[in-house]
Amino acid sequence: MLRFICLFVSLLSLTPLRVAAEELPMRASEQRVARAQFTTAIVDREPVDDITVVSPPVDSVFFFTDLRHMEGRTVIHRWEYAGRVQSQKPFQVKGPRWRVYSQVVLEPEQYGDWSVTVLDESGWPLYVEIFRYEPGANRPRR
Secondary structure (H helix, E strand, O other), X not given: OHHHHHHHHHHHHHOOOOOOHHHOOOOHHHOEEEEEEEEOOEEOOEEOOOEOEEOOOOOEEEEEEEEEOOOOOEEXXXXXXXXXXXXXXXXXXXXXXXXXXXXXXXXXXXXXXXEEEEEEOOOOEEEEEEEEEXXXXXXXXX
């Protein structure tokens, strides 16, 4: 009997274990927001700059997000100003690396802190970023 068990164990060690990558469950740590930033424009699906403070004459801001391994899921950009949701933009993630962006037009007198929260389909926050909209140098602060 011992001889049979040793032979069986030996055979197992010689047999390679192969599992297709798509059959393995994706670890939660691999599903992530790889990059996220505010920018004044998007060119070739990439942000042109990284802003934290903006002033007129800039009157719109983009939020760029690079998502990894979240295919089949939905993410939402929720824009907030003064404690109120200004807009929400959902995205269907269709690949292992998926870049998305949304935009807000800044109205006159909407100075202060703005934020975007990246949410998953259940409403769970994945990432938050803040920028400040300030009056221009030749305009009075309020």
